[in-house]
Amino acid sequence: MGKRAFTVGVAGNPNVGKSVIFNALTGSRQHVGNWPGKTVERAEGVFHYQGWEIRMVDLPGTYSLAAQSPEEMIARDYIVSGVPDVVIDIVDATSLERNLNLTLQILELTDRVVIALNLMDEVERGGWKMDVEALEEALGVPVVPTVATEGKGLSELVEAIVEVAEGRQQTHPAAVNYGLTVEGYVETLEDDLARLRIDGRNRWVALKLLEDDPEIVEAFQQGNLEACCLNPDADTQSVLPETLHAILNRAVRLREGIRPDAKVEIVRRRFEFAHDLVHRVVHRLRPEEESLTERIDRIVTHKVWSWPIMLAMLTIVFWITVKGGEIGGGWLGAGFSWLIGAARAWLTSIQAPWWVTGALVDGFMMGTGTVIAAMLPPMIILFVAFALLEDLGLLPRLAFNLDRPMQALGSQGKQVITWGMSFGCNVTGVMASRIIENKKVRLASILTSPLIICSGSYGAGVALAIVLFGEGALLVMLSLVFLSLGAASLATLGLNKTIFRGEPGSFVLEMPPYRKPQFGQVIWRALVDRVALTMWRAVEFAAPATLLIWVLGNIPRGVPFEQTAIGWLVRGLAPLGQLWGLSGEMLTALLFTLPAKEIVMPALAMTYGLQTTLVESEQVLNYLPQVWTPLISYTFLVFFMFYLPCLVTVWATWKETRSLKWTLMGLVVPLVMAALITFVVYQGGRLLGF
């Protein structure tokens, strides 16, 4: 190659500004994928500095390298693999002691470490003084103070990385003193391990053996140290399994000698080291005063006041979403009408054949325009609102208050947040699930979010309900909202009792201080990362789908409705829905509704043979009440609300899980719930004589 390049792994606790630093350094040159075989996101990026090509790999945020979760395993294995030439450890300077637990573990694995001491502005605001030089001296690796959100210290950070990578900066990583007993045992094991020539990792492996680390112990049992502990730079020889078993047996015996418990003692000593270090380098400049966070939290998590506050917050967000959706949708709709009119006029003027005009204008443009006008405005508002709430630090408080009821469903408070977002748009709900660290809960959130009625289907549902039930529409819709919450809860409980059964993980919710959102940055990222991407996908799905629908309804031309493809579909699907009281027309219309729930009315108009394009019309409003009984109407509404998520939601599910299995489950769960609920409603209604 001849090109000078090296790789940097970015490690750190969750919520320390890791992604801010990663994004600031790599900009838009990022590639997002998954870690091999894991549903954990892996982001990579490249940037250039002083003739170096620096490849950065963002490691999952972890509190430790204990290999107790997929995230910890990934971070640890990556550092152990020796692939990164340098590891940046991003540390939250406001809670140095807790963060050092990870730092000290990284220093046991590699000496090529640079520490970014982030959130230094908050340290100063909080009335603390930090002696960075003393910290650097004690840890033995470069420590660079940063304020990532303002870009401060980043160039110094890059400079330090390059110095370490080039070997210009010598490092002497700090070693924790684990006390006489443990250190004695470590020495004993190190002597044994020296024969294995794992070079430079002896101390770390010895400690892990004493800690009863599951991964290392298994590697010793199986006689294969390749993946877990070998230093790739070391000159390795093959070892006999008997040797490894002998070492393991010795470690097990030694472990018994550490009281009260080897694992507890080792972590305790590490924190003690961190505690003493923090005591030496952090000094209080002025007495502690009650923080703003404390004052806000007293209200926001108040036993009584928290409820109206949470409700008001959600109401405001949704009110803006609905209002903004109406207004923005109106503008966009008008814009598309004008565009469609112009296109039609132009096509007529050049005497294009009927099917070109039909497919392009009535199919493609009309359909796509409807979908964009319906989805774009609420999506922008919701994504931005969510990003701001997240940046502000309010989401953990919501999760804190709502955790108790979710425990009963085997879940966590954060799942309610994704449901809340789903009321606006299922896509935001699915994407919001990434705030949940626990994999099972995250998947349950993704799978159940589509059961929540989104503002799109709610809007379409209201229009239908007014036609079908008149005055009773509001009551009908209210019942559907409760039904939807019930269905989501039931599905969560069901999932946690079946495929997610097993030991629930410990629940740790960090309550970070409130921070002033970086408005410009947050809004920009929400628009670029989320809205633009999502909208592009929506168009990608909607365009071919609406084109196909037009083709189905209009080819061959001039035949009676029964002989169009739609007519065939209606007759073909008819037997499927009998048990649920759903006709072929309804099922076909629901198929057409997959690109976006908002187009259900024109879809019904098409499947009942009233019109041949997906355009809003009065006709269907008069027609439906004549052919649907109240029970059928209600049954259809129930099924419509739950049956399947829109295609964009399916795409979002794929994007968040990167797994075909879970994407399919994202279809199965709502379909099963819809079938169950609709069956009960329809058959129950019939039994009651409706």
Added chain:
Amino acid sequence: MLKAAYAQQETEGLLSIDGLARAVGLPEFLAEQGMEALLAFGWVEEDAQGGMHLTNEGKVRAQELIRVHRLWERYLVEREEMPLEAVHTEADRREHEITPEEAAKLDAELGHPAWDPHGDIIPDAGRRVPPPAGSPLAAYVPGDRLRILHVEDEPPALFAQLVAMGLKPGVEVEMVERQPGRLRVKVAGSSLPLAAAAAERIHAVPVPILPVPLSELPVGSLARVAEVKGSGKHQRRMLDMGLVPGAEVTVIRTAALGDPVEYHVKGTAIALRHTDTDNILVEEIRNG
């Protein structure tokens, strides 16, 4: 009188008129008459050096009186539901109107109680009366958390006042402040001033700091982690969050529905559920 003499002999070894007078709250001349009566009964004798002490017969009688007195007190509180501050006087009257056989019946009826309502041991028939356990309140320093073992029931007025303040055997108090002649204790959340003379009459022992689950601490408490139970992932997660033995934890607030609870540990705010904090045993430093 005989009981006071017994107490004095147990603590000082010898009897003196002025000591007795102070203990019973009588003028010295009346105490002298009382002493003469004790000598006449043969309960007290004068030895060669002129020191006065109880005869064996006197000791046995005193022990019996104390035992019956305490039994009556117990009876009065338990069966007649008499207020604690009134039982002493009544028991003083009744202790003389009872035969040893009746005393044994009373003892049996009460289920052979070990303690009287003031926290004093009820000795078995014919046994020595042990001195009050623990040390006077004044012997402790601010910050100590104590359990009251015994409150002197003499003089009755002072005793009644202490009881009214909530200073009863079994109650836990915290020493807040100690100055010459006066100290301040915290009882059931309120801080009370106490004269040194009164504090001398209250005996207490330090509350043994028993580790309790973190989940049981009220908001505002400060505690030190003693043990992290559980195994595997759960234990490891708690340890890695900084909940290691020796770490200090502050209970900040409970969620609107009582669970989870927010804690400060190692400079970070984290919320944990009861199911996890049940496994973390802590020693209380300060109760909320």
